Amino acid sequence: MIFTRDSYINQLIQKKQNGMIKIVTGLRRCGKSFLLFKLFYEKLISDGTPDSHIIKIPLDDLEYSEFREKISLYKFIKSKITDNKQYYCLLDEIQLVEGFEEVLNSLLHIQNLDVYVTGSNSRFLVKDVITEFRGRGDEIRLYPLSFKEFFESRKDEFISAWTDYYTYGGLPLVATMKNHKEKSDYLSNLFAKVYLTDVIDRYKIRNKGEFEELLDVIASSIGSLTNPRKIENTFKSKEKSTITNKTITSYLNYLEDAFLIQPSERFDIKGRKYIGANKKYYFTDTGLRNARLNFRQIEETHIMENVIYNELKIRGFNVDVGIIEFNSKDKNGKTIKTQLECDFVANRGNEKIYIQSALDLASEKKKAQEENSLLRINDSFKKIIIQKEKIIPHYDDNGIYITCLEDFLTGDEI
Helix, strand or coil: CCCCCHHHHHHHHHCCCCCCEEEEEECCCCCHHHHHHHHHHHHHHHCCCCHHHEEEEECCCHHHHHHHCHHHHHHHHHHHCCCCCCEEEEEECHHHCCCHHHHHHHHCCCCCEEEEEECCCHHHHCHHHHHHHCCCEEEEEECCCCHHHHHHCCCCCHHHHHHHHHHHCCCHHHHCCCCHHHHHHHHHHHHHHHHHHHHHHHHCCCCHHHHHHHHHHHHHCCCCCECHHHHHHHHHHHCCCCCCHHHHHHHHHHHHHCCCEEEEEEEECCCCEEEEEEEEEEECCHHHHHHHCCCCCCCHHHHHHHHHHHHHHHCCCEEEEEEEEEEEECCCCCEEEEEEEEEEEEEECCEEEEEEEECCCCCHHHHHHHHHHHHCCCCCCEEEEEECCCCCCEECCCCCEEEEHHHHHHCCCC
């Protein structure tokens, strides 16, 4: 089964010959190598680039092990450039080269060479590798399969595909597997033997049990506001723990750098500013999240929110948690400050969209509850409720756009 990843190919095409190193980043096993060495390579060929002008070096292949030495790699690439026509260099697992920064910086000086790299494991697993090439590196962030990519490869109905997707996630290899045991075993082993090992080894984490416990806390509380101090108190309430909020902050940063989790910060919509230390954390792949919890805690409400968050990120939005503060009266008539939450404030360029995720709007009370925060936002940007049940998208009497999960996930835009 081939997933064409068209949106990412289009990004690579748009960035061709822009004078920067194209760096494909993302969660391990989400298809970075396949994107570059199979899909993009074939695109270059179909667009008329001669094979002799595409330099492909998979550095994790034993056949190319001699090029893990930086001088040998640089000289080999230079030797392949024999005329003034355009060349493309595709380097996979570049972190295997000690001093790869020097190689890439040197390659930038070759006028007719366009360079693309992927990397994982060790230091190249982290997102801040881009800072090594500040102003000269151009990131293409690759995510697991979106629901639309996943759904288009299947022949069943939406509900069946949705259940499979929110349970096992969108890693391409998992999407080709047939049964629960095969999928769950793969995801559990991948989490334990690849992701955890990479992070623990890179940062030399000594208390592995504590680190894994933090993972469980985050996995169990997707869609809930939290902060390092609150997590520290959770640890102390369970057992005698010496973990500090500083250590917890570091652990959370490690998980973000490994692309396992993504944060959503609180944004005061009325005051137009970020507030407080509280954040929500979402897993980049829900299958990995569920595997971490041994598939015991699959609450569709929270996972649906996680999937919507991921879809917004895939579509290029920055996503925050909206906070709406207003004055109200308590039962004694005293004025008090009240806060409501908007699940997502999504920004992309000059676009802004407010979104509520609702598993159902089965009653007027439930609908009113979901609309309450949106109706208190006093601007003209679009306000949307996404519900699971299949409906015809429409605006209600309050001007709120109500659509269904299927249309949101399978459409190109909101």
